[in-house]
Amino acid sequence: MDSQRVSHIAKKSQNISEWYTDVVVKSELADYGPVKGCMVIRPYGYALWEAIQKFMDARIKKRGVQNAYFPLFIPESFLHKEKEHVEGFSPQVAVVTYAGGEELKEKLVVRPTSETIMYEMYKQWVHSWRELPVLINQWNNVVRWEKRTYLFMRTSEFLWQEGHCAHATHKENLAMVMWALKMYQKTYRDLMAVYGIAGIKSESEKFAGAAKTFTYEIMMPDGKALQGCTSHDLGQNFAAAFNWTVLDQSGTHIHPWQNSWGFSTRSIGGLIMAHGDDSGLRLPPAMAPIQAVVVPIYKTENKDAVRAYAKKVASSLRGIRTYCDDTDTETAGFKFNKWELKGVPVRIEVGEKEMQAQAITCVRRDTGAKSNIALAHALLSLKAELKNMQSAMLEQHRKFTDEHTQSVDSYAEFKNIMKTSRGFIKAMWCEDRACEEKIKQETKATTRCLPLDAKQEKGNCIYCGKPAQHRWLFAQAY
């Protein structure tokens, strides 16, 4: 990282999108690729994705779901088999028209998602209830064409996992849908310290081809909501479209019930947004590639001794991902800025004073709190500090979300909030698509979800005044 690049990042409060791009590029999480819409995920950013993969993959396997790999290319005709599905994805696909020096007879779509190609195979493999459930996941790349890139948040190619299961009954199917949603919620909360609201999508906002879509909606600092991931109950839609039947226990041909669920690199965009500040990234300890960085502070006369002490400190912190930044070509002050920008949870300063006292000075990235600890207690103390920091960051984001969630009963108030602070709005809605469309046109707010914990109420639609049963969560979407 060269010295010019560390120094200037835009202020988060002044221009959040400029700040965001500065942070992503200058902390070396990612960069723009040569093709419009495509990003390069650099090692520091990819390490975040690996942390997510490790956390989720273990849980996916424990649930009995196995990883597999299906082809990148889907025959164009496949996409057309499920009517809503093709309408949803056609405008976004990238298409291969020639290969191996010849024009192709049938054009190939670069997968925007893999329902169609996977279910064609499921149909060939599974003919009896005995072979159900099918529990398959894949970690891969997908392409949905975008004209304007927003690193991590909106890119033509992104990485994700897509789970695709098939069950003999709707009950089992729904259990898997909810399991995936809860697993995602756990990933956001326990690993990424990102709070959000789990709920069900409206008919117009659900996935193309799904019966029901569940989501985790995350409030961003600018008052807009990010759809963090989705888990879909596909019902029997795809099985019917692909004409896939299996024999059930009574010897009847039935269409299996299917679900799909996906979590992508977009989540990293949400993490950066939710936690970053004017100095750069703030990474929650559970997923930080480097949890503690040791920076030696020395003069010519004590250089060797202090650097040796710094190394000793770093190697004593077993079980904490520690990096000793003892390069001689940057000043300590420059290093402080650099590691703040990169969001390392704890900075450990060691100089003459610390060396003499066999101690360390710790600075927390989230609060800036400084403490002096004896080296003998450093490991235990730091472990506790990191654990604290993890829950404090989640709590901070939960509090932020609560403070930016308002329950309203008049459309005037609704419009006023959308003109000013935005955030989540809880409002009664009659579930008529026309009202939803009007609200979107007039305020930019869309229904984000019906929260899982929403209670049935008696009331009237905020827009049309007709009877309504639930308070839906509205916000402007990313």
Next chain:
Amino acid sequence: MDSQRVSHIAKKSQNISEWYTDVVVKSELADYGPVKGCMVIRPYGYALWEAIQKFMDARIKKRGVQNAYFPLFIPESFLHKEKEHVEGFSPQVAVVTYAGGEELKEKLVVRPTSETIMYEMYKQWVHSWRELPVLINQWNNVVRWEKRTYLFMRTSEFLWQEGHCAHATHKENLAMVMWALKMYQKTYRDLMAVYGIAGIKSESEKFAGAAKTFTYEIMMPDGKALQGCTSHDLGQNFAAAFNWTVLDQSGTHIHPWQNSWGFSTRSIGGLIMAHGDDSGLRLPPAMAPIQAVVVPIYKTENKDAVRAYAKKVASSLRGIRTYCDDTDTETAGFKFNKWELKGVPVRIEVGEKEMQAQAITCVRRDTGAKSNIALAHALLSLKAELKNMQSAMLEQHRKFTDEHTQSVDSYAEFKNIMKTSRGFIKAMWCEDRACEEKIKQETKATTRCLPLDAKQEKGNCIYCGKPAQHRWLFAQAY
């Protein structure tokens, strides 16, 4: 797996390619996808790839190489920057010509390999020797169009890792090239129990754009050689083509030295070929997803007791990947065949006799050797057995390779071998491309490599009779 599919596989000795496809499809490692040339890697096959990833990824990281992710799409013009590179890959690429509903101004190539897109970014990121070396790897999918699919061995899309490093000196660069080659050799030998010969490629067989290519060549049962992986010293070719310079310590602009190295899902094809037999797969214990399968053998009257004992046996084998196949819908004999087909290293049979004696009967997949062991000693005994089996399988393949390697001094003898048993032939060659080409035309044998341990000799080219210095390794290539 339905009962019809387990029963019939072709004989390896009679029709190896039919046998191979039968084994891959019927053991559920993989299947043909709907697009020509593209395969579906099923969970059982993907677990093998995950074992390879786990083994290699830890070593890659330990060497200081970090994972990252570069875009799938490469602007067509990029491929043209390195002359040999474009000539090598152009005939094989798949091309995206429209996306997002519009025809693209510049066509996009689906990456056949990532040199060009990665080095364009390296050039933007690195300007000084201080920022060298660049040590980056990615696990991804690449596409090289094929008309005829051969599952795992030759597919239009395949999975691999590609390491791409850049160094300030040729010496460091070469050290990384050799490190990768040795790491691959270790993966083949210690994990996959596949023997092979490491060496350097001839000028005509090297990678398009490389200065030197190193390879691991594997002898297959039909006497043909499989190129198991490659590690390339790219010299300064790509840096020059991309006009990438960095300032060295003396303030001079130099082109960095680069290398790339790749290992793909093709290796799984080699594994299947090398070890399989007429009953199906034989998986080396170190990479087998299931190392031991417990099959209870019971009648109606002792069914519950024997099945409970089988479960007890399975759960006692801590540290061994064990599966208890106690489904009631298949006979024990059917299960034996099924797990043999799937290549599980050890089958554990438990029936009334074993239950009474608190013992197990073990059958080794590689030798068929049967032994009876007291349950109290089962864990230690099985661990030793699996370790034995791992080295026995490597030794078996090493012996096979040795027996199919002949050193010849006359071209008549060379031709005769190629007409009959094939295998590796060690023969003096003058290193003139014309002779290599003639030998290929007349015998189908190509130079596979100059083995790393080849000694300088005085002799004459087997083809033209001119002076030659080394015995090269020839074989017909897959």
